[in-house]
Amino acid sequence: MGLVSDKPITIAVDAMGGDDAPEPNVRGAIIAAEDPGLRIILVGDAAAIKPHLSDQPGNILIKHASEIIGMNEHPVKAIKKKKESSLVVAAKLVKDGEADALLSAGNTGASIAAGLLLIGRLGTVDRPAIATLFPTRKGFSLLLDVGANADCRPENLLEFAKMGAVYMEQMLEIPGPSVGLLNIGEESSKGNFLALRAHGLLQSSSLKFYGNVEGRDLPEGLTDIIVCDGFTGNIALKLMEGISIVIFEEIKGIVGKSWKAKVGAALLFSQFKALKKKLSPESYGGSPLLGVSGAVIIAHGSSSASAIANAINTAAQTVKHGVAEKIEKSLTPKKG
Amino acid sequence: MGLVSDKPITIAVDAMGGDDAPEPNVRGAIIAAEDPGLRIILVGDAAAIKPHLSDQPGNILIKHASEIIGMNEHPVKAIKKKKESSLVVAAKLVKDGEADALLSAGNTGASIAAGLLLIGRLGTVDRPAIATLFPTRKGFSLLLDVGANADCRPENLLEFAKMGAVYMEQMLEIPGPSVGLLNIGEESSKGNFLALRAHGLLQSSSLKFYGNVEGRDLPEGLTDIIVCDGFTGNIALKLMEGISIVIFEEIKGIVGKSWKAKVGAALLFSQFKALKKKLSPESYGGSPLLGVSGAVIIAHGSSSASAIANAINTAAQTVKHGVAEKIEKSLTPKKG
Numbered sequence: 001m002g003l004v005s006d007k008p009i010t011i012a013v014d015a016m017g018g019d020d021a022p023e024p025n026v027r028g029a030i031i032a033a034e035d036p037g038l039r040i041i042l043v044g045d046a047a048a049i050k051p052h053l054s055d056q057p058g059n060i061l062i063k064h065a066s067e068i069i070g071m072n073e074h075p076v077k078a079i080k081k082k083k084e085s086s087l088v089v090a091a092k093l094v095k096d097g098e099a100d101a102l103l104s105a106g107n108t109g110a111s112i113a114a115g116l117l118l119i120g121r122l123g124t125v126d127r128p129a130i131a132t133l134f135p136t137r138k139g140f141s142l143l144l145d146v147g148a149n150a151d152c153r154p155e156n157l158l159e160f161a162k163m164g165a166v167y168m169e170q171m172l173e174i175p176g177p178s179v180g181l182l183n184i185g186e187e188s189s190k191g192n193f194l195a196l197r198a199h200g201l202l203q204s205s206s207l208k209f210y211g212n213v214e215g216r217d218l219p220e221g222l223t224d225i226i227v228c229d230g231f232t233g234n235i236a237l238k239l240m241e242g243i244s245i246v247i248f249e250e251i252k253g254i255v256g257k258s259w260k261a262k263v264g265a266a267l268l269f270s271q272f273k274a275l276k277k278k279l280s281p282e283s284y285g286g287s288p289l290l291g292v293s294g295a296v297i298i299a300h301g302s303s304s305a306s307a308i309a310n311a312i313n314t315a316a317q318t319v320k321h322g323v324a325e326k327i328e329k330s331l332t333p334k335k336g
Numbered sequence: 337m338g339l340v341s342d343k344p345i346t347i348a349v350d351a352m353g354g355d356d357a358p359e360p361n362v363r364g365a366i367i368a369a370e371d372p373g374l375r376i377i378l379v380g381d382a383a384a385i386k387p388h389l390s391d392q393p394g395n396i397l398i399k400h401a402s403e404i405i406g407m408n409e410h411p412v413k414a415i416k417k418k419k420e421s422s423l424v425v426a427a428k429l430v431k432d433g434e435a436d437a438l439l440s441a442g443n444t445g446a447s448i449a450a451g452l453l454l455i456g457r458l459g460t461v462d463r464p465a466i467a468t469l470f471p472t473r474k475g476f477s478l479l480l481d482v483g484a485n486a487d488c489r490p491e492n493l494l495e496f497a498k499m500g501a502v503y504m505e506q507m508l509e510i511p512g513p514s515v516g517l518l519n520i521g522e523e524s525s526k527g528n529f530l531a532l533r534a535h536g537l538l539q540s541s542s543l544k545f546y547g548n549v550e551g552r553d554l555p556e557g558l559t560d561i562i563v564c565d566g567f568t569g570n571i572a573l574k575l576m577e578g579i580s581i582v583i584f585e586e587i588k589g590i591v592g593k594s595w596k597a598k599v600g601a602a603l604l605f606s607q608f609k610a611l612k613k614k615l616s617p618e619s620y621g622g623s624p625l626l627g628v629s630g631a632v633i634i635a636h637g638s639s640s641a642s643a644i645a646n647a648i649n650t651a652a653q654t655v656k657h658g659v660a661e662k663i664e665k666s667l668t669p670k671k672g
Binding site for chain 2: 186189218220229232239251275
């Protein structure tokens, strides 16, 4: 499983993507650049980037781009129209071989479109998918697709499972990772049309197929990988995020109620903070768009500098481990 | 909006349904029977029921049924084969007018099948749906469908919204409740095929349509009603359950770690317990299968006696408010 290459890895960062861009992107790049094996190209408005980069490390470069794609712009229209946008310019660096990976915390749909249309699908892949590592009681599970494909065919879910298996083998060093199918019952007879068919395909594949996992099983971490269509996966991922936020705010609310509770809360404060961080997928760095050339990593719009640094590291590891090349091979029906 | 009738309401309870049946069902019936306006028929193995009913109130009856449908039996096969099961006998009491409502904490699929096949759909309803009130930051939202229809057409989601509106108007006294469509983005251009079409239908309906709500919005309570297909709704509901369980267990774990934390936790203990209860859909009594004659209420398999009592009360209120009759009328295309 050794590393493909030891030469420096170049990450093109869409510096203008994200709710508070460019600051967290630039600060995240500075943290990540402590690794001398990385080269980071910050793509965006140079005048906006420079103030956050007073002491520019030698392995951080700036590539000026004059336009920005907004969070609510139509993805495909935006990347076609805004050719000078930070996202499009960054994607082209990957396309042209000047960078190995793209990272964006901006408009997710536009990042997917840039991956699919500008960087391009791998030859053997039908439908690239966004995969997210989320924290479970046992560690992590990889959930995919979480939003690249709103409608799926059963064959797509099999492909997602195979791509996810390569990712978990390479990145988390789990040989023969187990695969679960997100479904509404444990029995193979349960599910919608898509899940029923996908169950059959997964069952007869060479993957280590566990069977169906239900919504309540997601936080339990029953399997290394969980596959579903991008609609269901997106709802599930955002719901996990929303519930955690509300529960921790309720806990805060309790604390304000009485002096006694305040004493209790002060003692527990640091532990709750750690738990909140542990449960936040955002802490673990971005989500890869699996199935495209090179590496495309999508980060949360509200990513902090440390989340961006983690995502840059994820991008670099994805390149180092040759995830794209190994996915392309694993999906080739006949080895040439 | 007044009540349809003041005569006693009769609830047929599947006494043998649920993880710990019949005990919580019988104890729940005893609590609910404190309301003299209720008559409760406990349907099941009389020899198993009686030991929990030492002091039998006059408004609790026992109807013997010799068979039990297991939690993992095939729903339709089970209700066709086990004609002497507690569920089938209870459903027939409703069918024959001897009871006004059915409550079961047993095999959910079998309860749905009993509602659809034994009790029967309302004449104007195409696809009955399970609706669940879940707690939000602002109070409650009604989510449907959470499992009766794994595959849906756009028209079904419009029907779910209309049925949900009648339920919220009658049961929670919310006039003109707002409706949200569970989707993967705020914009009307987002979604899978189903959600895109359903958005158009909801937009041009006479309902108070809010637009799309995302997974992270569910706990925020942006709308009174949220519609989705039964696959997505089931995943979302069970995921909410699973996450709450894990977070509260993690909190327990933190507490054990240090003496200081123990002191803090002891002070906060009662508040956390209240929060956990508040966040548990199970506390609020069962979920109605909307769109069938009479009232069919489905309770969680792990329902406690108080959850069963709440569900019996929900069943009685559903009957008192004439929810089924009003749904039937609201879905008639032309008023006769």
